[in-house]
Amino acid sequence: MHQEEQQQPLIEVRQLKRYFGDARKPVRAVDDVSFTIQPGETLGLVGESGSGKSTLGRSLLRLIDPSAGQVLYRGEDITRAGSGRMRELRRKLQIIFQDPYASLNPKMRIADILGEALDTHGLAKGREARAARIAELLDLVGLRPEHGTRFPHEFSGGQRQRIGVARALAVEPEFIVADEPLSALDVSIQSQVVNLLCDLRERFKLTMLFISHDLDVVEYLCDRVVVLYLGRVMEVAETEALYAQPLHPYTRALLAASPQPDPEAPHRPVPLQGDIPSPMNPPSGCVFRTRCPQAQARCAEAIPPLTEVRPGRFSACWRQELFV
Template sequence: MSGERILEVADLKKHFPIRGGLLGGTVGYVYAVDGVSFHIDKGETLSLVGESGCGKSTVGKSVLRLFSLTAGQVVLNGKRIDDMPTGSLRPIRRQIQVVFQDPFSSLNPRMKVRDILAEPIKNFGLAKDSKDLEERIGQLMDKVRLPRDAVNRWPHEFSGGQRQRICIARALAAEPDVIVCDEAVSALDVSVKAQIVNLLQDLQQELGLAMLFISHDLAIVEHMTHRVAVMYLGKIVEVAERRALFGGPRHPYTEALLSAVPVPEPGAARERIVLKGDVPSPIKPPPGCRFHTRCPYAFDRCRSEEPQLRDDGHGHFAACHLHDLPAAQNPLLNRATPTAFRTDASLGTA
C-alpha cells in the first residue's frame, strides 16, 4: 500500500422511499445506509462485512453511482463524483469497475468472450487499432489464467469459476483504479472460491488495484483483506486493520460474528455467542445504539444515545459506549476466551 488515497466516502446515506396511500405518496423510508464513512488507499483492500440486509451492497452500488445518493460525499482520485450528473459519469466508469456476485447472470449469453472483453476497451478508446485490441484481449485472458483461444466460446460453455474469471477480466479491461467486488466469490464452490481469491490478490499486487470487497464470509475476508469495516443496520460499527479486528474485536456485534466462524484448529476454544431476537427493521431503526436490542452488554445509555465511531488511538475505530467504562468493567477487554484465528494461514486451493 502506498498511502495514496484513491476512494473516500463521507457520511454516505441512501434512504429508499416507501410509497403508499390512495395517492401513492411517500409514507416512510427504508434507511438502508445511514451515515457511512471510510477510505481506501492505492493497493489496499477494505472488506465490508455484516449480516444480509445490513446495507453492504447498497454501499457498493452507491459508490458506483448506480443510483443517486440521499446524502454524503464520494471522492474518487480527488474528484467528487456523488453530485455529478449521470451524463458526466462516463470517464468515472473507467476508474471504478465492479465484479458482481452471480457469474451466470453477469455475462451476456448472446456475446462471445472476445466481444465481452472488447466492449469496455472500445467504449473507452483504449486500443489504437484492431491488432492492439486483440493483443489486449489476449493479455486479459493471460491475467485471469484462461487460455487465449477460449475467447471464441460462449459464456454457457464455461464453469462458474471460469465465468467469474471472465467477469474479472472484463473489469480489468477498462484499466480501473478501484474494483468493487460485491460477494464476488459467495456463489462458488470452496476450492474454486480459494482460486479466485488468490487470483484477486495476485492481480492487486501486480496492478496496484484498490478493492472494496463486500462479503459475509469472514474466513475469506480474514485471508485477503488489509482492513475490515463491520456494518450493522445501515451503519459501520467497527473499522480496524485485519489483525487487530480478528485478534480483539471492540464491538459486541463483531465479537458475535467472529464467534460464529468455524474454528480453524480442532480443539481450539471458542465460546459461541448467540444473539437474541431478530435484526430490527431498517424502516424504523431503534433509538440510541442500533444494536442495543440484541446486545448482551447493553445498559441504559445504549438505549437513548447513539455511540460515535471513535479511534482507540491505534487506528481501531468502534462505536460502542462500553469503551467509556473503566477498563476493568468493559467485557470486551476482559474476555475469558480470546477469539482464535489463523491470521497467517494461507487459504490454499481446497
C-alpha cells in the first residue's frame, strides 16, 4: 500500500447523526459519530442490540439519509450527492443484509436476482456474457451454475447468505457494509460464511464495515474495532490491543459478557447489569454512566469527547486515570 493511500481514508465519517421521530423528542439512533476506514481495512462495529449499529451502517450508504454530519467516500461528501450521482456510487458501495430470508425477492430466480444488478449498471453486454458472469458469481460463493434456475425458498439459510454476498459482489464494489450477516444463521454454518468473507476480502482487496454482536468473529475478522453504545462511540482501537486490554468501562463489560472458553484465564470483571436506556431519553453527560461501575458525579454533567488516550487508541470517558 502506498503512503498516500494510507493517509487518504476510503471512508470518513464526520459527526454523523441519525434521529427518528418527533424533532422535540427525537430517537437518537446515531449521535455524533466519527471514524475512518482505510483502503483494504475491515473495521468491526460492535455493541449491544439497540446501540444503533445497523442504522449507522445504512446511513453510510444513504439507504437511510443522515440527519446531520458527513460521509466521505474518497474525499467526496456523498451525503450531498444527488440521486444520479448516488446511482453511480452504488456500484462501489454495497451491503450484505442481516436476514437472508427477507433480503431476496421470493418471486425471482437466483440468476435474475444477480442479473438485475448487472443490468442496472450495464456490466454484462449480451445474453452470453450475462450468463457467464452469473455463473462466475455463483462459483465465487461456492454454488453451482445450475443453482441460478432456482428460487430463494429452495436454499438453506447459509446458501441464501452466500447468494446475498454474490449479489453484493456482482457490481465489483470497493466497500461493503456487512450488517450482522451471521446472526440469522445456524452456528454450524456461520464459520463457512466467515471463511468465505475472508477469502473474498483478500481476493478482491475489499474494504469492509463488519457489524456484529459476536465478539469472537470480530476478533478473528477485523483489523480495528469501533465500540458503539446508545448511538455514540465509546472506544476505537486496533483489534489485538482492544481485546488484550480494553480501556473503556463499556468495552470491558462487553468482553466480560462474552463466553470464556478457558477456565484458567484471568478473572474478568462482572458483566453489565440492566438494560440499555431508551434512545428517546438518553442519560445526561456520558450515556453509559447509568450502568458504569466507575461513574462519578462529573460523568452526568457533560458528554466526554472521543480522545486519543494512547497512539491509535481513542476513548470517550472522563475517567482518564483508568487508562494509565
